[in-house]
Amino acid sequence: MPRFPSLNGLKFFLTAARTGSFSAAALHLHVTQGAVSRQVKGLEDDLGELLFMREARGLRMTTAGQLLIRHVEDGFKSLETGVERVQEMRAQGRVELTVNVPQTFGSRWLAPRLGQFSQTHPLITLNVSTEPITRKQDLGRFDCLVMFLDRPWEHGHSQLLRLEDHVAVASPKWFSGGKAPDLASTPRLLLKNGSQELPVWTNWLRSQGQPHPNQVDHTAKIRFSSLDQAIHAAVAGAGIAIVDKAMIVHELRQKRLRLLPQRETQGPFGYWWVQQAPHRNPVAEQFHLWLTSCAMSR
Numbered sequence: 102m103p104r105f106p107s108l109n110g111l112k113f114f115l116t117a118a119r120t121g122s123f124s125a126a127a128l129h130l131h132v133t134q135g136a137v138s139r140q141v142k143g144l145e146d147d148l149g150e151l152l153f154m155r156e157a158r159g160l161r162m163t164t165a166g167q168l169l170i171r172h173v174e175d176g177f178k179s180l181e182t183g184v185e186r187v188q189e190m191r192a193q194g195r196v197e198l199t200v201n202v203p204q205t206f207g208s209r210w211l212a213p214r215l216g217q218f219s220q221t222h223p224l225i226t227l228n229v230s231t232e233p234i235t236r237k238q239d240l241g242r243f244d245c246l247v248m249f250l251d252r253p254w255e256h257g258h259s260q261l262l263r264l265e266d267h268v269a270v271a272s273p274k275w276f277s278g279g280k281a282p283d284l285a286s287t288p289r290l291l292l293k294n295g296s297q298e299l300p301v302w303t304n305w306l307r308s309q310g311q312p313h314p315n316q317v318d319h320t321a322k323i324r325f326s327s328l329d330q331a332i333h334a335a336v337a338g339a340g341i342a343i344v345d346k347a348m349i350v351h352e353l354r355q356k357r358l359r360l361l362p363q364r365e366t367q368g369p370f371g372y373w374w375v376q377q378a379p380h381r382n383p384v385a386e387q388f389h390l391w392l393t394s395c396a397m398s399r
Contacts, residue, residue: 110144113137114152115173118166122159197226198384201239202247204231205328206372209348211247214395222387235295245385246375247392249294251368257375260389263396264371265345267305269361270352272338281361284311288321288340290331298324299370305343308366332358372396 117126117137127134145152152166162170202211207229215227232239234246237256246257253259275282284306292299323339325331332349335342336357346365352358374389 106144106147107140110140110147111173112177113140114144114166115170115177117141117153117160118162118170196224196384197228198388199228199230199242199244200246200388201230201232201234201243203249203372205332205348206247206249207231208329209332217395218388218391221391225384225387227388240375240377244376244382245388248373248375249370250373251370254373254375257377260374262372262374262392263347264368266347267301267343267366268346268349269305269341269343269363270335270349270358271341271361272336273356273359274338275341276359281359282341284341284361285320288323290334290340290342291322291324292328292331293324293326301343301370304369305366309363 113126113130113136116129117123120126120129123137123141124134126137130137141152148165148169150165151163152169153160153162211229215229218225218227230243234240234248240246240257247262248254248259250259253261269284271282271287275287289302292301321340323334325334328344328348331342332344332352334340335344336352341361346353349358353360374392376385
């Protein structure tokens with residue numbers, strides 16, 4: 102990754118481009134003309150390209166300068182917006198944010214991390230609910246949502262936080278002599294989303310080169326309406342479950358569940374950030390940035 106140039110150099114370059122001369126830029130920035138010239142020269146040295154042609158009548162931007170100026174203007178505008186939003190949030194004092202999340206995500210992934218969020222954002226009071234969301238009208242009751250989806254939600258502005266990392270797990274009691282349970286004869290714990298069965302097993306078996314579940318009719322099946330129920334059943338020894346690895350951290354650590362040797366697969370389901378519109382209020386912006394950083398680190 103190339104070394105990022107000095108922000109001062111970029112700021113001085115932007116001001117010189119807008120004013121048309123180093124002297125006018127110096128007056129605007131309350132520094133000497135020499136300081137502007139040195140900063141721009143340092144930026145040119147970092148980039149290995151001339152940004153201005155120094156002419157008697159002033160400055161004329163080179164092709165490299167014209168290319169850079171558009172991005173520098175956008176970058177400083179974004180920085181200014183970010184600073185303004187933080188200042189707005191601070192000026193509001195203690196504020197509340199109402200967010201709805203899937204039940205298992207809320208209890209197993211979000212809840213253990215909320216202490217960290219409170220320490221980082223002490224002025225934000227979170228109101229967390231886990232109501233089922235199915236209609237566009239539901240969206241208006243919350244500042245933001247986290248939804249379990251396999252594609253962007255059609256009723257709102259969506260952004261992927263993370264895809265599920267699917268693993269097969271079972272209670273240690275199914276591992277006889279250290280050998281993993283047989284997929285063809287061990288009960289399978291399935292998940293429903295409303296009246297529809299989630300194709301988690303189908304997708305996972307296909308990725309392993311295994312037959313479609315319908316081709317193994319003799320295997321016992323138990324269906325659950327939530328991932329949390331399936332995890333508890335797997336811990337109790339009810340059978341094999343395909344689950345998101347991030348949701349069973351404690352069970353794996355405490356050896357209440359064991360991984361089957363098959364490889365881990367990803368998606369297509371995952372957790373999506375959803376709002377009515379792409380323009381976020383400063384408080385929701387902070388929560389979204391925090392969620393994204395946590396999701397990336399798993």
